Amino acid sequence: MAIAVVALARSRNLLAVVVLAGIYSFLMGAVLVALDAVDVAMTEASVGAGISTVLLLCALALCRSDEAKPSQHPFAPLCVAVTTGAVLVYGTLGLPAFSDPQAPIHTHVAPRYLEEVPREIDIPNVVTAVLASYRGYDTLGETTVVFTAGVGVVALLRRRSLRRGDRK
Amino acid sequence: MTEDLVLRVVAKLLIPFIAMFAAYVQFHGDFGPGGGFQAGVIAAAAVIFFTLIFGLQRTRELVPDWIVETMVAAGVLLYASVGLAGIVLGGNYLDYFVLGATSVDGQHRGIFWVEIGVAVTVCGVMLKVFYMFVARRLEE
Secondary structure (H helix, E strand, C coil): CHHHHHHHHHCCEHHHHHHHHHHHHHHHHHHHHHCCCHHHHHHHHHHHHHHHHHHHHHHHHHCCCECCCCCCCCHHHHHHHHHHHHHHHHHHHCCCCCCCCCCHHHHCCHHHHHHHHHHHCCCCCHHHHHHHHHCHHHHHHHHHHHHHHHHHHHHHHHHHHHHHHHHC | CCCCHHHHHHHHHHHHHHHHHHHHHHHCCCCCCCCHHHHHHHHHHHHHHHHHHHCHHHHHHHCCHHHHHHHHHHHHHHHHHHHHHHHHCCCCCCCCHHHCCCHHHHHHHHHHHHHHHHHHHHHHHHHHHHHHHHHHHHHC
């Protein structure tokens, strides 16, 4: 993954960047499988490595595939990125140790879900039960977000083609 | 669109299996990893694969624009109407317990329809965005 990221940052050819980003997503999916988050891994592999790579390639087909030379030195963005990264790493120091059974997330609602799902919902995949039933409102919201995003893209691109039609 | 014989044959072999896998992920989401979101994306991927090999023209004959646009809205509406069905049958909004003979039955039914709603919207949005991108390229 580190190699992919370094190659990503150094590459000037956007086609290579898109392919490398796809590789990064697949590796991320593998990491998530190793962490036993199979549902998330599946989403990462299909959306991150699949659909978004195809959409970015479509976008590249519309414009030039070489990145323009930056107009100023990239020191300021580098500083911002490094500072943000450092703050995030500092933030992880406050988290409980990895796979600590006493971590707050394991003692709050998770035990209740794990104990009650077989009795209340009777579905082997607890993730599906939590997403679709206990957090039904959240998932409705997420679906609406996907809907809104799609409608937004349609509105942006279609208006453009209509205007071009007027000019003809 | 490509005339390459190998690609066309491989695509014809693979696409039914991709579509099958999408259905598997959708309906097996209760038992294994997966669910509406993943299934919708995989179904969209099958159609996108078809487009890459056979071109947008033939895809639009197969999956016309109006179907895709209807899917975008229909999924959300299906999800929301499952919630309304809960109210009509005497529960709260998005309360699945009242949808079946027993509360467990109701939960199964509610989750099934809600997941279908998610899959339909996700698949529709992915396809619509992809169509718009490809169509712009054809215009220019």
